[in-house]
Amino acid sequence: MSYRGIPAGYEDDEDWCLSDMVQKITVVPDITTAAGLNNENFDRNLSTDVNNWFESYKEQWNSYKRTPAAQHNLKVMLMRDPDPLLLALKLFANCPGCNNLKNKNLALFILETICDLHTQHPEISANCSDNTRMVAFNFVKTCGMVPLYKAVMSTYELKKICERLVPKIKELITQGHFKDAAHWTINLQITHLFSIFDIIFPLILQDKASLAEEYLNVAKDLQLPTVQFLDSLLDKQKTVLEHCDEILMKYEYKDVKHNVLSYRPMSKLVTRLAKKYKIETHLTPNLNFTKACSYMHYLWHKYQDGGMSCDAWRELVRDAASTRLLQMDLVTNVASYGDYEEAQYWLNYFNIPLEDLPSDMRKNFQWHITAEKTEDDKVLLNTSNESTNSTNSGGAINKSKRSNSATNNLYLTLNLPIESVIIIDNGAKFLEMLDYLESQLLIAFDSEWKPTVCNENVISLLQMATMDRVYLLDCLSTQLNDELWLQLGRRVFNNLEILKIGFSLHQDLRMLHKSLPLQLNLNTKTCYLDLREMWRRLKYLQIVKFPYDSGFNTGDSLCALTEICLGKKLDKSNQCSNWANRPLRHDQIVYAALDAHCLLQVYQVLSEMLLRLGLDVDQVVDEVTTGKTGYLFRMKRVISEQNDGCSTVFSPKTNLPKVKAVNAQIENNCTINVKFIADSMLYGLSKELRKLGIDCLEIIRDNLGPYIDIAKRENRYILTRDSRYNLFTEMLPRAQCLQIPNDSSVEQVLNILRLLDIKIYDCNLFTRCLNCNSNEFILALRHEIQMMRYGQALDEAKNACERNVWPYEKTFQLLNANKDILKSKATYRGRPIKLNRIKSHILRSKEHFYICDNCGICTWDGAHSIHGSVMEVILFNNSETASAAGF
Template sequence: MAQDNHIFLDIIKCMIEKKKYKEACQYATLLSLQDNFSIDDFLLPLVLQDKLFGVDEFLKVSVRHQNELVAFLDMVFGKSSVRDTMVEYVGQHGIPEVKFDKLHSKPWKKLIARLLKMFKLPSDLTPNFNKRRNEGALNFLLHKRFIENSFGDESWKEMVQEAVGDDEELQKELVYQVAQYGDVSEALRWAHFYSIDKKDWPYNVRLLEENPDGNRPQQKLNQQQEEESWDNEIQPIEQIEYHKLTLPENAVHLVDNPSMFENTGLQDIDLVGVDCEWKPSFGGHINELALMQIATRKNVFVLDIVNLGNKVPHLWQELGKFLFNNCDILKLGFSLTGDIHMIKQALPNLNFSQKQVGFLDLCTLWKHIDRFAKVKLPYEVQKGGPSLGSLVHHCLGHPLDKSDQFSNWERRPLRKSQIIYAALDAYCLIQVYDVLKRCCEEVKFPFDEVCYNLMTNEKANRKKPNKVTNKKTLELSKSGYTSASQSTLGVCTGRQIKIVCDTMLQGLGKKLRSCGIDCVILDNHEDHMLCVKYAQDERRYILTKGFETFKMLNGYVQSGHCLKLISDVVEEQLKEVIDYYKIIVTKDHVFSRCQACNGNSFVKISRSTMDTLVNLSEVKTCPPPPCLYEDEATGFSSEDEYEEVVPPPPSLSRKWDLYPDEKIDVGLCQTRLGQKIQVKAVPKPILSKYDFFYVCEECGKIYWDGSHYERVLSGRLQGIVQ
């Protein structure tokens, strides 16, 4: 088909005439027919319909269309109104289902930035986008310098040059704006720096150039007016005392070569502060990690990523193993998500664990502690949002000096003030942690337990607490504290509890998934100790059958978090778990998870889409999945192995995520997560029997409606489902 692809051109053009843009785009991609179409045929219509999945796939192999599409979007962005321009375009081409709420500058700008970043396109392709971005960057920098007064001189100079670049109009705007803010001498300095023609200088800048002593009548009048202005009657700005680094200077180590990296003194530690720095990009370019700071109680190591890069992969691997993937070392950060993303992107050799073991976000901890009135931090602060500087002020008495925050962190050599700033940002995390712990312990707040719960299951803290059901929890609640580990032993739904089954309970694990319970199942070759890792990283309860295994695993988790099952029958084991943890399972929970992979996101596809998938799938591309449960000794019941089922169409209270079939790539026979859809595993008689099928997004397994649902409810799950 790919060799004779030209014979399908007329069919695809017919699809375009019928406004079937998604299908036309998919088939053009599948048959490598990109060169036969323009961006007007289906790419721009799909953009206007906000259906970018197929567009991305099409563009990946066509640089010409990448450039043409982005150039067109930039041209529209330069117009006075994106909406007015595109409304006219939509009318001319008769495009249906347009998302008009997206036809504004902000989403349009985000789309251009996304495509530039995704395909690494040259910046000269988007002059209007660049100009608008740089104008915004300049205004931001002016505000930080003259309104917030939070810019150091060197950082100000670096970042202005970065934002203005070679744009002569922006250079003139910089001089004008700085003069407007009243710093005429600074405006004159920039006028000379950029060699701006004197005819374009503001009047007061020309005056200062001609009479630097300020003795001209007009200059004296301006000075007198400023002195008499009521704005100057306010009290002088109070000098702020900032928090200082208490470590000696020789305790701050700039690690910028392999030899220093190899000899860093990271030994015998159980606590570090971690922070990162990168050059602000103002949305134009990809942010790249420049520094990573690791603070201990005695030293701070500032790792120069620009110089080290990935030149020493073995040293990064050692650091990852010793520190970042070591749950015995507590790693402190503030708003960690951004830092961790940058570290993973820049340093793949760290082999960063997806579980992010042993990380504690002090921002999240602070918000959690702040809900309890009994915990009082040492210093009252009237202003400031949830920033690190504000938290340092609350705990240590003085805010952080952020004048070097917006610096060109990629420029070398680094200034001394930058190195000290970076070191303090990491070291203060340890100081703040100590203060928070002391304040909590003084009022008997369960600090260690809260930290443990935040590290192992951060998302759970956003949920509403479970209803208090026992005396101890009630007492803690009255005193102002609650314990997540104690409350989960009360009544909970199948959606709220998470479980890990060891290798002896694979059949039970499958049954738990059929009840909608999030359950990880260890494979035969996996070690029992992996259960502990799941329990700690994802706050799961451990289920085991062996007595010796139970004794071993139970010693690593809190009381009640590891359960030894008595029965050898899967149905009775299920009853034991439901009763012990007081789990409520309703009809809406049953079959709401994929029994093969534990996922709960499904795509609902029609019979016609299913037929298309079957026809397009190549031989042997989607083989039937192997049996996950190998023998009956594990508790596996084979009775329902060959009937793939889901309940009838879901109600509004359904406990799974259901998506329309536009969320799959029909041409590639894949889910949006890149998983092959297992069409070959569905028996042919089933294909013509049912109108709808359900595809697991995470593994591609296919389910369908059947009588099995009612039989299970009235059979093996009778007495379990409420």
């Protein structure tokens, strides 16, 4: 038996199969075959002189690759030929790798060079024939390089043979090259010749939605049909995949990402395209149905959780359930949660016959109705004992009402008579309001809008409150013209003499600017006070104790702020309601008035707290409105000194233990003694602190016990926020826990430096590993890194470096790399040295490298940077030190 062709040693191996070896042989087609017009072969033969030159040129290319000289020599040769474009294609076809273009490929270099030459000398295309154009297209049609497509199309003027290229592009589609076909049709501007199922839908199936969008940006006539077709796939009678089955079989799409053919990604795509191309909502019925269903389900859960009143719930649902399908979905959803009484209400309201419901649900309804009648009969029999029988139906209702009444006592109430709440819906009332508001120095404002599913939100009501009045401006009133709104903007909102306070002002101002013709001057922020920002700063500095702060309040909402300042929450059951309804319900009017007026009450409490501490309220307000920092930090230090070094000021009634602040001063050797433990949610903060040489551990495990022990043992500050702050204060003194606001890591660092008066000097910078917090490093010179990385060092580098690290001493432990380190490529602690992080250009330009002895990370001077605002603080400290030393 012959074993010819089988590698030695495999003759008796039963697993060896000749067919396996045959399958690994790839036949690369000749690109010149059928490359010209009418599928004629392309003649790539070169003349003797050109061939000799090209052989020499290829040798030079293998040695030097891309150089200006190589491109110049190629351009000179091309310009000598009467048809440079044709010669470039011949050279291209004679290059190795012309079938597989890559960035360092000679074939690609030739095409790029001829395209660059054409931009300099457009006249070289004068002799270009249609056959040459077709060859150029066939050579690059599936290379996948979009910039090259554009360059070749321009250089070889492919639009001149556009009609001949259409069949070629259809061949690409048949072969499954949808991405390439899309780019060619876009560049040639022939998108109108192809349908949705030729290019757009196949791209979506391949999860190339971004390219499909790029295609639709050009194919404007296909935008609406595409969105409507994709919306048809969202019909919930079948799955998206089932809707596509027939199409997939008809067009025989091969490369399909089935994760795309599911409801969620498809609905997201339809939403994005409909918004981008401004498709009217009635043209996407299935998407709108889904949104409306989700919206009503959200409202139902909010109502069930007690975050919404019954009136508000029913108002919004009446408006949202606009079709019979939505009404049926509403009833089905409510009944599925067992609330047949509410479901029965909607059956009656929408006149839905019981027979239209599914059979199993219809039976449940019938059983519930029967049970309800039986219960009613029992109630009638016990009417004589109604006053004493607490278990009957009437007693239960009365108990529920008493319970609700008790619950309402927990909520903040409007401390103004209802006559002081004035609805502004005509011009006369509006002008009278303007005269009054213009004379005020302090105004609170808020806004309300109806939640919508498919349309943009528009403000329906604007509340303007003073201490003794609240104006409710009907933004939907036709009697309030643009001139009146312009006067409100000019005389009140843009008036620098009136301080306007709000909560999360950015959102309200953005909505006002979008919805009303106020012509707001948004650059003038000094007359707008955001109570949320003021609260955030006071919490961060911990210089005040809020009147009703139990230490367990979570969140940063207005509801939480009113609770710690006024002792009661806001009842938000009418927040999500139909604010476009007219007339407004009484409880809506009360809610809207209270939402604005409570801001003034909170501001009054905060002002009194600041005054009791001896702080200037105007300076605090100016600091918050302008975004400056300094005054509160200075006062924080003054108050801390007055309270025996306690970093947090507590109310006299508070019996919490006081812990002396961690010493954050700098010794003569510039060592920073303050230490931190940063919560994992404060991403990036520990890294920024370590850049400054500050010892900062990071919480990386859920078990907080070991970190608490470290904080107690080493007197470390805990840096955290939100509910975790309350958790840490249960186990550590509050003075040792800092609440960090949701700022950038740079702002957080600046606030910490100011709060604890930490001085940072040049000798502290980059003296801790950003990865593991260690301050022990190994100094390695350039040639030593080269020896570890490449096995040998360059001769010119061996004597170029000296072990002179810094012109001054650094505050870290620095060891030298010895022979054992170079041989083992590991630190003194046995950690592998991570050399791959050092790029070749860094290795050529840097002389000293620092290896963390604890984790093996390599760094160098300039590997990391410090933000400019932080550097200003450091430079200021250094200048102070120099002045004190007499320099």
